[in-house]
Amino acid sequence: MKGHPLEPFPLRRHMRERVVIKWGGGLITNKSSLCTPDLEIIEQLAQTISDCQEHEIDVILVHGAGSFGHLRAKHWRLNEGYLPNTQFEKDEKCGTQQEAVNAVRQEMLDLNAHVCHALEQKNLTPVVHPPHLWVQNTGPEFLGYLNRFHQQSQGQIHVTFGDVVEVEGEQQFGILSGDDLVVRLAVELPAVKRLVFAIKGVDGLLRVPPEQATKDDLIKNWSPEIEFKGTHQSKIDVTGGIGLKAARGSLVASQGIEVIMVNGGKAERVLNAMLGNPVRGTIVTDNR
Secondary structure, three states, rough: OOOOOOOOOOOOOOOOOEEEEOOOOOHHHHOOOOOOOOOHHHHHHHHHHHHHOOOEEEEEEEEEEOOHHHHHHHHHOOOOOOOOOOOOOOOOOOOHHHHHHHHHHHHHHHHHHHHHHHHHHHHEEEEOEEEEEEEOOOOOOOOOHHHHHHHOOOOEEEEEOOOOEEHHHHHEEEEEEEHHHHHHHHHHHEEEEEEEEOOOOOOOOOOOOHHHHHHHEEEOOOOOOOOOOOOOOOOOOOOOOOHHHHHHHHHHHHHOOEEEEOOOOOOHHHHHHHOOOOOOEEEEEOOO
């Protein structure tokens, strides 16, 4: 990425193929109910990662926040940074923005614990990298060394997630989206062949709003000049919804990496996308 030269890494003679997958926060939680995981979906998705290991493919997992983080972050406007002149109504846990920062970070760790438990139940070893411990600033050009993700033993799964991170200057803190994390991970790490977005409730990008769509409205190949209609829960979401996924996916595709969006509720599609097999979904490209 611009301004971020590729970091040196020790070459392995036979490095296994790698895939970066993003589990949407809305997919793995009930987004309208505070801190409610969808354990059935998480278990199904964990199985797809186990299956990838059986196919000699290593996985780097990024997950969203959903109801763990978004609701509280929205109330306290954490995506806007420190707002000393704004009056906020206290919630059941927090009386200040800084308390909200700490609460959201803990909520993300709580959700991550559910994810890691599901992986461990599949005899996988999650290696967790909470962004607030190693990232500064937001957006795809955040500051943070990715060398912690370079080495990956068989059975190990690197895991990270959207988080509240430190920001330079008066803003002090902000929201780093998992959709920004996947850009850097997919582009800068060695041996990554594809990026998969597992999203909730739709097969990919659609020509019309989801509630109006038929199976013929799926955009099978998308580039930035093609319009699409998606649902963005702006009253809840503090990142960019499916539009941000499309934009960031196009950035990754511009670097020659396969990018596809699939329905995360269809585990067999998620697995096939991770394996690089043809599957119903949206292939994301750049416009060059």
